[in-house]
Amino acid sequence: MKKTIYTLVAATVIASLMSACSAGGDNPGIEYAPNMYVSFAYEPLSQLEEKPNTINPHGMNMREPVKGTIARGQLEYATYNMPKSNENYEASSAWSNPLPKSEYNVAEGKRLYNINCTPCHAEDGLGKGTIVADGKYPQVPAYGDRLPTINPGKAFYSITHGKNLMGAYGSVLTPTQRWQVIHYIYELSGVQTASSAPAPATN
Numbered sequence: 001m002k003k004t005i006y007t008l009v010a011a012t013v014i015a016s017l018m019s020a021c022s023a024g025g026d027n028p029g030i031e032y033a034p035n036m037y038v039s040f041a042y043e044p045l046s047q048l049e050e051k052p053n054t055i056n057p058h059g060m061n062m063r064e065p066v067k068g069t070i071a072r073g074q075l076e077y078a079t080y081n082m083p084k085s086n087e088n089y090e091a092s093s094a095w096s097n098p099l100p101k102s103e104y105n106v107a108e109g110k111r112l113y114n115i116n117c118t119p120c121h122a123e124d125g126l127g128k129g130t131i132v133a134d135g136k137y138p139q140v141p142a143y144g145d146r147l148p149t150i151n152p153g154k155a156f157y158s159i160t161h162g163k164n165l166m167g168a169y170g171s172v173l174t175p176t177q178r179w180q181v182i183h184y185i186y187e188l189s190g191v192q193t194a195s196s197a198p199a200p201a202t203n
């Protein structure tokens, strides 16, 4: 008899220990050895505000990318990424337009030019855009006069960083779009460059 009572008591105690009383829904009940579930390791993709990382900069779990790291798909930005300076303006002369002067690139250049550049440079590229005609803005050079004194590399640099009264378009147009616009303004003004002139016949 005693034996049966002990067995019953033991069974009840074990059963109540094993059943997680308040478990259910989002509540896992009592966790045995919670360290097995909740990691003490820093999770690189989740940042707990109350647990700043004491080793990495800015309390971040994620390591900072190595200096000079280029984000996927951004290689062309790195190629032309030079700060604004007179020396770099001169150095940009070495760049030639990497895009073929295809119908598509010129048409895309025209579309972007008409959106971004016409208020000053005008649709015909003569520099008498609406804000210039209003007399609110000083003279804008005609491409036919200016482009022969520079080259596509310098045009790219000036579009990227701006020049005197002209604003910078580096954050507005991607490098590809800037080169497309350059194809278009050379076409528009009829100015020939080494890169926009037809390639010599080879045979």
Ligand code: HEC
Residues within 6 Å of the ligand: 113, 116, 117, 118, 119, 120, 121, 139, 140, 141, 146, 150, 154, 155, 156, 158, 159, 163, 164, 165, 166, 167, 169, 181, 185
């Ligand atoms: C707010 C008016 C304005 C807008 C908008 C503008 N420009 Fe200009 N642009 C100027 C002025 C003014 C100059 C002459 C700058 C100087 O030499 O002092 C100039 C000069 C240039 C030059 C010659 C740069 C050089 O190195 O001599 C190019 C090329 C050019 N612009 C292209 C563009 C293109 C392409 C766009 C549109 C993406 C554009 N500009 C938008 C006002 C403007």
